[in-house]
Amino acid sequence: MTTDDPIARAASDVVGLFTRHAGAWDQVRGPEVRQEGGWLARFSALLPTGGRVLDLGCGTGRPLGAWLLDQGFGVTGVDASAPAVDLARARLPGGEWICADMRSLDLGRTFDGLLAWDSLFHLTAADQADLFAVLGAHARPGAALMFTSGPTAGVAMGEFGGDPLHHASLSPDDYRARLAAEGFEVVAFTPEDPDCGGHTVWLAQRRLG
Numbered sequence: 001m002t003t004d005d006p007i008a009r010a011a012s013d014v015v016g017l018f019t020r021h022a023g024a025w026d027q028v029r030g031p032e033v034r035q036e037g038g039w040l041a042r043f044s045a046l047l048p049t050g051g052r053v054l055d056l057g058c059g060t061g062r063p064l065g066a067w068l069l070d071q072g073f074g075v076t077g078v079d080a081s082a083p084a085v086d087l088a089r090a091r092l093p094g095g096e097w098i099c100a101d102m103r104s105l106d107l108g109r110t111f112d113g114l115l116a117w118d119s120l121f122h123l124t125a126a127d128q129a130d131l132f133a134v135l136g137a138h139a140r141p142g143a144a145l146m147f148t149s150g151p152t153a154g155v156a157m158g159e160f161g162g163d164p165l166h167h168a169s170l171s172p173d174d175y176r177a178r179l180a181a182e183g184f185e186v187v188a189f190t191p192e193d194p195d196c197g198g199h200t201v202w203l204a205q206r207r208l209g
Contacts, residue, residue, distance in 0.1 A: 007155055010166040014122045015080040015101070018059070021161040022083035026060040033063045035197045036117065039146065040064065042188065043113065044071055046144035046205055051112030052076065054138055056102040057119020061088030061095060064117055069094050076111070078102055102134065103127055110140040116147035118199075125153070125168045129178060136182030136206075145184055145204045149175060151191040175202065183207045 018025060033040060047053070051073055055065050058077030065075045065088065075095040079085050080102070088097040098107075102116075103123065114135055120128055135145060150156060150169025158165040170178075176186060184204040191200045 006164065007157065007166065010157065010164040011124050011168070013163070014166055017160060017163050017165060018079075018081040019083060021163070022060065022081050022087065024161055026062070026084070026087060029059070029063070031062050031066070033067045035195070036064070036199070039193075039196060039199075039201050039203065040067060042203055043115070043144055043146045044068070044073070046187070046203075047073060047113045050074065053113040053115055054078065054107075054111040056105070056114065056116040057122070058084075058088060058097065059119075060084045061092045061097060064115065065095055066092055068115075073113070076107070078105060103131060105134050105138070107138060109138070111138055111143060112140055113144045114139055114146075116145075118148055120147045121149050121167050121169055122165070123168065124166075125155075125170055128168065128170055129174070132178040132182050136184075139182070139184075139206045141206055141208045143206045144187075145179075145202075145206070147202050148199050149202060151200045169200075179204050 053068050053073050053075050055077040058065050058079045061077055065077050068075050077088055077097045078100050082099050085097050085099040153169055153171040156167045183206050186204050188203040192198045193201055
């Protein structure tokens with residue numbers, strides 16, 4: 001692809017889009033956990049009491065980060081949109097909110113759970129493939145991992161605030177292989193879950209040894 005390719009431009013502008021439209025996205029998303037509640041319950045059931053969760057692409061911290069805090073978990077949220085992180089810090093001082101790009105993240109510590117809900121799939125396929133090493137570097141033995149993807153390999157374009165919004169996905173077999181390479185076993189995989197607004201959801205757990 002070249003810089004004249006609209007898909008490449010949209011992919012490179014994901015951080016810019018969510019920086020420009022952080023407030024609008026926060027209003028659209030709202031404060032309440034909705035269709036993702038069932039998956040959050042399954043994810044949290046794999047966590048130890050009071051466990052620490054790394055939320056990649058946390059946005060403004062709500063509703064997922066806020067829900068996890070309310071359940072008694074520690075939350076470290078990471079997002080490359082500074083306005084979104086500022087909102088999270090103001091609203092949810094009980095969490096740790098870091099403005100950083102998940103693709104180059106190196107916190108030097110590990111977590112009981114990792115979450116990339118509606119965030120990983122905004123990266124290019126190549127960046128997603130590389131991100132699994134980042135996930136592995138931040139996961140403790142037994143850590144839970146939940147993320148959303150597309151149902152098949154490819155690119156899908158959306159729109160927000162009048163700007164094109166990039167989505168991409170690896171194939172299910174590729175995700176499985178990359179999870180396995182980092183020591184994760186798939187607990188559940190539901191493509192286009194009708195009970196979750198058509199989200200394709202992965203839940204995995206890192207092997208203990």
